Amino acid sequence: MILVHFPAMLHPVAGREQRVDEPVANVGELLAALERLVPGLGAALEDPVYNLAVNDDMLLHGVHAHPLSDGDVVEVIPTIAGG
Amino acid sequence: MSIRDRVAALHAELAEAPEFPSQGATLFVDLERRETRTGYTPLPVVRTLLGGRGANMYYLHRLLDESLTPLHPDIPLIFGSGVLTGLVPSAARGNCTSWSPESGVLMDSNCGDYFPSFLRMNGYDHVVLYGRRPGWTMIVIRDGVVSFEDAAAYEGLDNIDLRARVQQDLGGVWTRNMAMVNITRAGERQVLTAGIMGGPKAIYARGGPGAKMGALGLKAIVTLAQTREFTTAQPYKPYNRHIAQKLLGTSVVKNALSKTGTPFLYKPSRVLGAMGTKNNQETTWTDALDAGNHDPYRDGMEGCFRCPVNCRPLNDLHSAEPDRYDKGDGPEYVTLGKFGPNLGIDDVKAVMRLNNICNDLGFDTASTGSAIGWAMELFQRGLITTADTGGLDLTWGNAAAVETLLFLMSRREGFGNVVADSARAVEKGHYPAEALKYRMTVKGLWQSDPHDARILKAFALGLAVATRGMDHLRNRVTLEINAKINDDAAFKAELYGGPVSAEPNSYVGKERAVRACENTYAVGDSVGMCRFTTKLFNSPSLPGMEEFRQQIENVTGLVFTPEALDRVGLNVMGVERLINYRLGVRRKDDTLPDRWFDEPNTFGPFKGEHIDRAEFDAMLSRFYQISELTSEGVPRDEWRGQLNAVLGG
Incomplete structure (x- = not known):
């Protein structure tokens, strides 16, 4: 099981979190599984504003191939620059 | 040569009438004698540097006497609005430029709110201030007419009280027909971290501009005028709608900036x-x-x-x-x-x-x-x-x-x-x-943002080479933290004009990304666009050179290609480096605090990361190479000659 937390801006689409019970080997498979769970969510997550953190480690590249294990916690984090 | 002589020599070279539709005058203010004169930025300067930050550099380059000190009243304080300021959605910005009393190098600070736009509503694109008379002065610009007021009654007032008193005394309405830049007690006392307030929060912040304005005995500049339509070369509002749609259709704006x-x-x-x-x-x-x-x-x-x-x-x-x-x-x-x-x-x-x-x-x-x-x-x-x-x-x-x-x-x-x-x-x-x-x-300038740049090498290079000191708003390659762009090598290469490593902690190609951002942001400042809504800072899909080019043509009639605008961005950086060179800045100053070289990062997926001195130095050399800079970080001979021909003096 992978637990995915979503930021407030995605709550209307995804809720606060989603449990993905089907086996997934990496983030790419997780995103596909999320799309099956919540149609449209996968496309929403393709927006470049969203980064992913796996067990509190934010991924900055090689995202789709990043391996996942049962029990991992994934967080969707919007990124923005500021002044 | 005194500042008055410098101004007189410069003024003789300015145009007597607008060089293109929508151009406002440059107002020279002798605060000691309470005299003013006006002229217009010459067209070759605008073609080379545009307005706002870019043209401010022209004025500083011509009027700077580096044998003095930053707070000397003969060192000018220069406000400038961009060529699109007040006309284009999200282009509400202007710059404030001088010799920084805080850092000792170039001072150039950007602010939005209403003053940069309302200055233009009064017919002025730039204001050049110098000299000091005893006591405190407030300049009021009402429908383009300049008057000098005794500001003794406002001495000691900070931002909240000053804004209330000025509104009461002058009778205007903030955000409708009145705007102000002002200092607080901190500016009066020449506190080196004091900014010039441009609104309840908006501030020309970096480099101690408040201390500089305090040293001129100037408490505030107030503009009063109804907003007006500008005469432009061609209709520009239809394309404004395109820009607004582009802004509001960008996810980072729609979902984050405008909400939180x-x-x-x-x-x-x-x-x-x-x-x-x-x-x-x-x-x-x-x-x-x-x-x-x-x-x-x-x-x-x-x-x-x-x-x-x-x-x-x-x-x-x-x-x-x-x-x-x-x-x-x-x-x-x-x-x-x-x-x-x-x-x-x-x-x-x-x-x-x-x-x-x-x-x-x-x-x-x-x-x-x-x-x-x-x-x-x-x-x-x-x-x-x-x-x-x-x-x-x-x-x-x-x-x-x-x-x-x-x-x-x-x-x-x-x-x-x-x-x-x-x-x-x-x-x-x-x-x-x-x-x-x-x-x-x-x-000599503190880091502008709280991001510790030991991990992201493009951030580190940007902070090292920024012309006003350690500041992210000059060239931050923010999209380095964007995983989807990092994972699309072809798109990333297109964005920055060549390959840039996908790995955030790699040094490979990062100079290219910093160069692209520095050019784009310098042009953004020179047209008056907000950094948050400029391409590359928060998103690759926000307005950039193509949109700037189109709207500059519509508003001013001046024709640029995106490539020519890119060159303008390089020129702005080049003049800034020429100014800094006169102030003693050399390659050794394009560096980072020792802590980032010597102490590793303590937390997270990049624990142990630091800046490698040899790798950094090689990256800096590559940056100089693609930026057409000498080994000491100033424009090479041919380009320097071209710039000097335009700058004159």
């Missing part, structure tokens, strides 16, 4: 282990300051003149015993970082209150928070004690002491007089020389 504002960046930085904490001794901090925890106190969103985004969060702390700092404007991410993790403060309400106080006292929160963080580390290490601080306990997280210190700084009283000298406290004899080991500055 910049505090969104706090979380990615702390999760990455790139949050400057306790003067960059640590690199992460509590989730208690995440943007979501601001929600209960967010009281609405505000914006600048004709900007559809409205990215400024307002706050209401709902205190049981509210005072004048219970409500305010902000904080932005910079203030959140500089007064949160940087000072070891973990209470979001405490940070918001300090933000509201800084807005009233007229402080650059980047430099002020950094100078206090430096003092706190010196206190931690025993280099200063309560005997030095007048009894203030500068233990990390002591928000009450920080609040007390802010007021002391604004009056230059007690230990406040020490911190008021900002990064120059050792030079002024306040701290021992050992304190310099812990000073997080480049070219």
Whole structure:
């Protein structure tokens, strides 16, 4: 099981979190599984504003191939620059 | 040669009438004699540097006498609005330029709100101020007519009270027909972290512009005029709609900037282990300051003149015993970082209150928070004690002491007089020389943002080469933290004009990304566009060179290709480097604080990361190479000759 937390801006689409019970080997498979769970969510997550953190480690590249294990916690984090 | 002689020589070269539709005049103000004269920026200068920041550099280059000191009244203070300021959605910005009393190098600070646009409504694109007469002066520009008022009655007023008094006395309405730039007590006392306020929160912040304006005895410039339509070369409003749609259709604007504002960046930085904490001794901090925890106190969103985004969060702390700092404007991410993790403060309400106080006292929160963080580390290490601080306990997280210190700084009283000298406290004899080991500055200026750049090498290079000192808003390759762009090598190469490594901590190709951002942002500043809504800063799909080119042509009739605009961006940087060279800046100054070379990152997926000196030096050389700079970081001979031919003098 992978637990995915979503930021407030995605709550209307995804809720606060989603449990993905089907086996997934990496983030790419997780995103596909999320799309099956919540149609449209996968496309929403393709927006470049969203980064992913796996067990509190934010991924900055090689995202789709990043391996996942049962029990991992994934967080969707919007990124923005500021002044 | 005196400043009057320099102005006279320059004025003789200016055009007597607008060189293109919509161009406003440059107003020269002799504050000592209370005399003015006007002219128009020559067309070759505009073709080379545009307006705003770019043309400001032309004026500073011509009028600077580097044998003086920054606060000398013969060193001019120059305001400039961009060529699209006030006409295009999200183009509400202007720059304020001089020789920085804080850093000792170029001072160039950008601000939005209403003044840059309303200055243009009065027919002026630039204001060049010099000289000083005893007492305090306020300049009022009413429907284009300049008058000098005695500002003695406003002496000692900070931002909240001054804005209320001026509105009462002059009878205008903020945001409708009146705007102001002003200093506070801190500026009057030449506190080096004092900015020039441009609104309730908006501020020309960086480099001590408030101290410079205070040194000229100028309390405020007020503009009064109805907004008006500009005569332009071609209709421009249809394309404005395209720009507005582009802004509001961009996810980062729609979902983040317009709803929460910049505090969104706090979380990615702390999760990455790139949050400057306790003067960059640590690199992460509590989730208690995440943007979501601001929600209960967010009281609405505000914006600048004709900007559809409205990215400024307002706050209401709902205190049981509210005072004048219970409500305010902000904080932005910079203030959140500089007064949160940087000072070891973990209470979001405490940070918001300090933000509201800084807005009233007229402080650059980047430099002020950094100078206090430096003092706190010196206190931690025993280099200063309560005997030095007048009894203030500068233990990390002591928000009450920080609040007390802010007021002391604004009056230059007690230990406040020490911190008021900002990064120059050792030079002024306040701290021992050992304190310099812990000073997080480049070219004498504190880092503008709280992001610890030991991980992202493009961020590090940008901070090192920024012409005004350690500042992210000149060239930040923000999209380096965007995983989807990093994973699309072809798109990333197209974005920056060549390959840039996908790995954030790699040095490969990062010079190319910094170069592209520096050019784009310099042009953005010179047309008056907000950084947040300029391509490459927050998104690859925001308005950039193509949109600027189109709207410059519509408004002014001047034709540029995107490539020509890119060259303008390079030119602006080139003139800035020529100015800095005259002020003693060399390659050795395009560097980073020793801490980032010598001390590894302490947290997160990049724990252990630091800046490798040899790799950094090689990256800097590559940056100079693609930037057409000599080994000392100034434009090469041929290009320098071209620039000097345009700059004259």
